[in-house]
Structures are given as structure tokens and as C-alpha cells.
Amino acid sequence: MQEADINSRIAAKVRDLRGERGYTLDVLATRCGVSRSMISSIERAASSPTAAVLEKIAAGLNVSLATLFDDARAGSPPEPLVRRPQQAEWRDTETGYTRKMLSPPNWASPLKLTEVVLPAGARVAYEGGKREATIHQHIWLMEGQINVVVGDRQHALAKGDCLAMTLGLPLVFSNPSPRSARYLVALAEPLD
Template sequence: MLDTARHTPDDTAESDINQRIADRVRALRAARSYTLDALAARCGVSRSMISMIERGAASPTAVVLDKLAAGLGVSLASLFGGEQEGAPAQPLARRGQQLKWRDPESGYTRRNLSPPGWPSPFQLVEVDFPAGARVAYETGGRDSTMHQQVWVMSGRIDIVIGDALHALQQGDCLAMRLDRPLIFSNPASKAARYILAIGDAPAT
């Protein structure tokens, strides 16, 4: 009897995402000639945790990945990779090809919308944020200035930048620099969805 079960692209993306993160973190660390100890000192993540992440033996949270990204001088979105080794980057990313990842701590999911590896000054990410979820990013200082805009597609998101609270409703768009502690939370009883635009070019 033939097995007619089919696996969707989303299933495939979620099943190998930890290995993609592992390969990406290891490659970025090697490109910068950082030892495990040096990266641990830069980002505040323990040497043992970084080693486990690079082996694909851990499911890191969004907060841990953000610390790693800051230590490596890249955006959180770039840690998910997605490009195929040896294959030229393409300007089009179909919906089924876009990598999706779920934060094991808060339950929020993020989907990398931008074509992986394509040279561009910004990246787009789609986020589904559950009701009651909260994520606190502690990193403030980065080697390069990074900018982010949040556009709420549905629901409500509260964002605290430093000491400033911004309560965002559907259709609202907030621009920010990633130079202070940042907290995302959903105080509503329904899930929220928003788009992140991330870039490292200085604002004019």
C-alpha cells in the first residue's frame, strides 16, 4: 500500500530550523574569528549554551538568539539563514519557502518573508504573537546601528522601548532604533499579527 502522507514546506522548515540556526551561528562566529569564550563574553550567553546551539542540540529562545545576534553584529532574522549552500540567491521567496520558527518560551512564531541571501538593506519578518505573550529583549548596545519598524496587521501589541510605552492597534506603525532594552507584549485576549521591517542603514 502506498504511503500517501504529504509533508508541507512549513513542516520541513520547522523540522530543520535548529540545524539552520546552528550552521548560521557557527559560520558567523568563524567569519569573525571568535572563540566560543570570546562570543560568550560579547553576548552574555554561556559557552556551553553556544556550543549546544552550534551542534543543533538546543532549542534556544528568542531572548537567547537576540543576545547572540547582538554579539555577532547581525539582526535576529539573519540567524535563521535559509539560503542553500552553493546555490545563487534568488530575488523571490514563495510562501512555502519562507522559514518559520516558534519561540519555545513565549510561543510566538516568526516567518522570514525576505528572500534569503539576497543583497538588500532591509529584511521583512511576519510575527504571530499569542494572547498574553511577552518577550523582553535585554540587548541595547550593538556594534552597528540597527533600525526596525513594526506595522500591526491585526490585534494589539504593547512595545516598551527603554522607559517609553507604545500601545499599538491595527494599522499603527512604530519606528525604532535597537539601542535600548525592548519589550513586546500582547495584553489582549486575542492573538496579534504584525510585520517587522529590519535594517542597519542609518536614518536620514
């Protein structure tokens, strides 16, 4: 999937979720701490936001970051299967980390799977916006090593380790090694 396609997908999803909740741009900006102009730019697919900005918007909309990658285009019916070449991939312009959405888009399930590649030396920090609903997340490291800080607690993960958490606390992922790390993110969130 091309960068323009994924940015259009994110734009449509943010716009649709904001509309479903009846939020104006100003209301969402206040809820998530992202400027009105940045949200407008994202909704027009005129900018490629960072992971940190997208996470703030997701928290303001009370969804997981993974939800922002669902296909919101009209006429996109849910399908139970998504083949590897059709799995949407997004790259954070600030850190170079990539997210590949493994779960079929728009499938009504509380479970979402994402494959993440965190480059050597990269660091991604999320402020940890509170959500009204509890969202559970597990990180399973498939290759390399990463450090994950949840709130004030640090965890050093090696290949095969799995870390469980709920979203809401500040969260930092870093790769201290000279090689990329690859991990699976499994999210469980309530269905609307």
C-alpha cells in the same frame, strides 16, 4: 519548514558568523552574555533556543535577529523570490510566538521583512545589546493589539499603527488582549 530544519539553519548561521569574525566560543560567550555550552549546543542544532537567547547572540555578532535565520548552507545561492511555502518559520518554545522570514534568504539587501504572531497574553523581552552598526526597525501591526516598551517608553499599538526604532535599548513586546496579534517587522541594517 520543519523545526529541525530551522534549528539547523540557525546553527549554521551562528557558526558561520562566529567563524567570519574570528570569535572563539569563549569570545562570543563574553560578548553576548550567553554561556559557551549554550552557544555550542545551538551551533550543533542540539537545542531550540528562546528568542531572548537568540537576540543576545545576534547582538554579540553585531547583526539583527533576522540575520540568524538566513540560509547559510553551502550551495544555497541567493534568489530574489521566496514563495510562501518556502518561507522559514520559527517558534519560540518559551512564549509560543512565531516568526516567518518573508525576505528571500541570502539576498544582498539592507532590508529584511519578518511576520510575527504574538499569542494572547504572551510577553517577549530582549535585553537590548548594543551593536556597532545602527539597525533600524519598524513594527507595523496588521491584526490585534500589542504593547511595545522601548527603553523606558511604552507604546500601545492598534491595528494599522507603525512604530519606528533603532535596536540597542531593552525591548519588550506584550499582547494584553485575548486574541493573537500579527505584525510585520521591517529591518534595515548595513551590509557586510
